[in-house]
Amino acid sequence: MSWTSLYVLSIVFVATLIRSTFGFGEALFAVPLLALRIPLQVATPLVTLLSITIAGSIVLQDFRQIHLRSSGGLLLPSLLGIPLGLLLLTSPLQLLVKILLALVIIGFAGFSLIGRLPPELKTDKLGWLLGCGFCAGVLGAAYGMNGPPLVIYGTMRRWSAQHFRATLQGYFLPASALGMLGYWLAGLWTAAVTHYYLTSLLVIIPGVWLGRMANHRLDPRRFLRIVHLGLVSVGVVLLTQALRAA
Numbered sequence: 001m002s003w004t005s006l007y008v009l010s011i012v013f014v015a016t017l018i019r020s021t022f023g024f025g026e027a028l029f030a031v032p033l034l035a036l037r038i039p040l041q042v043a044t045p046l047v048t049l050l051s052i053t054i055a056g057s058i059v060l061q062d063f064r065q066i067h068l069r070s071s072g073g074l075l076l077p078s079l080l081g082i083p084l085g086l087l088l089l090t091s092p093l094q095l096l097v098k099i100l101l102a103l104v105i106i107g108f109a110g111f112s113l114i115g116r117l118p119p120e121l122k123t124d125k126l127g128w129l130l131g132c133g134f135c136a137g138v139l140g141a142a143y144g145m146n147g148p149p150l151v152i153y154g155t156m157r158r159w160s161a162q163h164f165r166a167t168l169q170g171y172f173l174p175a176s177a178l179g180m181l182g183y184w185l186a187g188l189w190t191a192a193v194t195h196y197y198l199t200s201l202l203v204i205i206p207g208v209w210l211g212r213m214a215n216h217r218l219d220p221r222r223f224l225r226i227v228h229l230g231l232v233s234v235g236v237v238l239l240t241q242a243l244r245a246a
């Protein structure tokens with residue numbers, strides 16, 4: 001096995017552990033690190049295939065933990081947000097929007113970290129489902145970061161760590177499958193992507209299993225704290241990217 005393959009396996013294992021433990025965040029970790037050794041056109045579809053596999057594994061294991069109404073309610077408006085996200089890629093307002101999004105994410109997560117949780121939604125509210133789902137579609141298409149709006153919604157619904165992890169996979173499984181279809185139609189699902197994916201199965205399975213164990217053992221307060229620290233990291237990365245491009 002080549003050094004490049006070993007490098008890919010190590011990144012995929014850690015990314016799988018992150019995704020299986022917290023339900024999101026693996027793309028932010030994996031894509032830039034994989035792109036250091038393999039082409040971005042290979043790294044991005046590879047991470048999408050990993051997302052499908054991880055989400056499918058979690059759904060099969062913890063189907064009863066999924067809030068089906070929530071995941072479905074978030075997915076539908078997310079599809080409507082994708083065209084706007086694609087427009088942002090070439091829009092002159094892209095940098096401004098990225099900065100505003102970063103500040104909102106950092107502000108929300110920072111506010112929660114100091115012990116002030118957002119208002120609680122005791123049931124699914126159509127307005128919040130539409131808003132968070134739509135924003136997830138925009139962020140996913142424009143920056144590859146669907147997670148922050150979904151995390152905000154899950155925090156407001158006060159999902160447990162187990163429900164949080166499982167319900168997000170109910171969203172990511174079909175969303176990632178549609179994304180992979182797009183890569184296939186664009187000719188980006190290449191032999192190299194398939195090779196690295198099949199090799200990565202060696203570490204995905206133990207990564208999902210270990211992540212599930214960690215998720216089930218996390219104290220609810222500690223879980224939310226780590227999730228919000230992750231959101232702050234996402235916001236900082238977005239803000240840094242925007243300022244560098246300005």
